[in-house]
Amino acid sequence: MSISDFPSETYTVKFEKLLSNGCCLAHADGMAVFVPYAIPGETAEIRITEQKKGYLLGKIIGISDYDDSVRIQPKCPVFTRCGGCALQHIQYERQLELKKNMLLETLSRTGHLSKMPEVRVFPSEPYGYRARVQLHPTADSRPGFMSGATNTVLPIAECPICNAAINSVLKNEKLRLHERTTFYSPDNRTVHTGAADFTFTLRDRELTASAQCFFQSNPVMYQKVLEELLMNVESGNTYLDLYSGIGLAGIFMADRFQALYFVEENPVSSRYGIKNIRDLHNCRFFNMKSEAWIKSPRSHISFDTVFVDPPRTGLSESVCSYLIKKQPENIYYLSCNFTTLARDLGKMTESGGYKIEFLDMFDFYPQTADMECLVKLKKGN
Numbered sequence: 364m365s366i367s368d369f370p371s372e373t374y375t376v377k378f379e380k381l382l383s384n385g386c387c388l389a390h391a392d393g394m395a396v397f398v399p400y401a402i403p404g405e406t407a408e409i410r411i412t413e414q415k416k417g418y419l420l421g422k423i424i425g426i427s428d429y430d431d432s433v434r435i436q437p438k439c440p441v442f443t444r445c446g447g448c449a450l451q452h453i454q455y456e457r458q459l460e461l462k463k464n465m466l467l468e469t470l471s472r473t474g475h476l477s478k479m480p481e482v483r484v485f486p487s488e489p490y491g492y493r494a495r496v497q498l499h500p501t502a503d504s505r506p507g508f509m510s511g512a513t514n515t516v517l518p519i520a521e522c523p524i525c526n527a528a529i530n531s532v533l534k535n536e537k538l539r540l541h542e543r544t545t546f547y548s549p550d551n552r553t554v555h556t557g558a559a560d561f562t563f564t565l566r567d568r569e570l571t572a573s574a575q576c577f578f579q580s581n582p583v584m585y586q587k588v589l590e591e592l593l594m595n596v597e598s599g600n601t602y603l604d605l606y607s608g609i610g611l612a613g614i615f616m617a618d619r620f621q622a623l624y625f626v627e628e629n630p631v632s633s634r635y636g637i638k639n640i641r642d643l644h645n646c647r648f649f650n651m652k653s654e655a656w657i658k659s660p661r662s663h664i665s666f667d668t669v670f671v672d673p674p675r676t677g678l679s680e681s682v683c684s685y686l687i688k689k690q691p692e693n694i695y696y697l698s699c700n701f702t703t704l705a706r707d708l709g710k711m712t713e714s715g716g717y718k719i720e721f722l723d724m725f726d727f728y729p730q731t732a733d734m735e736c737l738v739k740l741k742k743g744n
Contacts, residue, residue, distance in 0.1 A: 385449025446511025
C-alpha cells in the first residue's frame with residue numbers, strides 16, 4: 364500500500380495512545396497513523412501527509428470530540444513550529460498519566476515485565492525548568508532553536524520551558540552566534556557557556572564543571588533523584604559508577620563505601636570528575652569506555668552496589684552481561700530512554716536473577732514525551 368492508495372479526503376479516527384515521539388496513534392484503513400498535537404480519546408478528522416516504512420503520518424484537520432479541560436492553549440507562540448515541545452496542548456496532570464501509561468506498556472511489551480511494583484511519579488514545574496539549551500545561529504546570527512518540521516533554525520526571543528537566566532540570553536538583542544552553542548545555568552542566575560570552568564553547589568558540596576560537560580537539563584528534578592538515591596543506597600565495601608559523567612551521583616556516596624570506582628568515556632567530563640573527587644581518597648576515576656573497563660584488571664573486584672546512567676542506547680550487551688555475571692547486591696539504573704530500559708530490565712530479571720524493588724518516573728521534561736526513570740534492582744528472586 365502506498366500514499367497514493369489514500370485519497371485526499373479526510374479520515375475520521377479516534378486517537379488511541381501517546382507514542383514516544385509525542386504523536387498519538389490512530390488507524391486509517393487498517394494502517395497505523397502517527398498524528399502530532401493529538402490527545403488519546405479524542406475523535407478527529409485527519410489527512411494522510413506521508414508514508415513511512417510500516418506506518419503513515421497524518422495531520423489534524425478538525426476535532427469533533429474532545430475534553431476542554433484536557434486540551435488547553437499552548438503557552439508558546441511557536442509551539443507547532445519549534446521542535447522542542449510536543450505536549451503543550453495537554454493539561455499537565457494528564458501529561459503525567461499518559462507518560463506513565465506509555466512507560467507501563469513498554470515495560471510489559473518490550474521487557475515482558477508482568478509483576479511490577481507501583482510506579483511512583485515525581486512531577487516537575489511544568490514551565491521554567493530547563494537550565495541547559497543548545498542554541499543555533501539563524502541566517503542573521505541571532506539565537507534560535509531547530510524547527511522540527513523543516514530542519515531550519517527558528518529565531519527565538521523567549522522560551523516558556525527555559526528558566527529565567529536562559530531566557531535572559533534569548534532576550535539579549537546584542538547576542539550573535541556563529542556556531543551551535545550550549546548555555547547552562549544551574550542556579551538560574553549565572554549563565555555559562557564554552558570551555559571555561561565554573562563552580563556550583565549541590566547538597567552543600569562545591570563542584571567544578573564547564574558548559575561542555577553533559578548535564579541534566581532539569582537540576583531541580585536531578586536533586587530529587589539524588590535524594591531518592593541517598594535514602595535507598597546502603598553502606599558497603601565497594602561501589603561502581605558506570606557512565607558517571609562528572610561523578611555527581613557517586614560523590615555523595617563516598618562516606619558509605621570503603622572504595623568507589625568511577626568510569627566515564629568523555630574526556631571533558633572525566634577531567635572534571637577527577638577534579639571533583641580530588642579530596643575523596645577512597646575514590647578512583649577512569650577515563651575509558653565502560654565496555655573497555657569491564658575487561659580491565661580492576662573489573663574483577665566484587666561490588667556491593669553499582670550505579671549506571673547510560674546514554675539513550677541503554678546498556679551494551681557486554682556491560683549487561685558483566686553485571687549479571689558479577690551479581691552485585693544492588694543495581695541502581697537511571698535511564699533517559701524507557702524503551703532500552705525495558706529491554707535491559709527484561710534481561711536482568713528473566714535470566715539475571717534480579718527483582719525490581721522500585722521504579723520511579725521523574726518528569727524531567729514537561730511538555731515533551733521524554734522522562735527519566737530510576738530503578739532499584741535487588742539480587743535474588
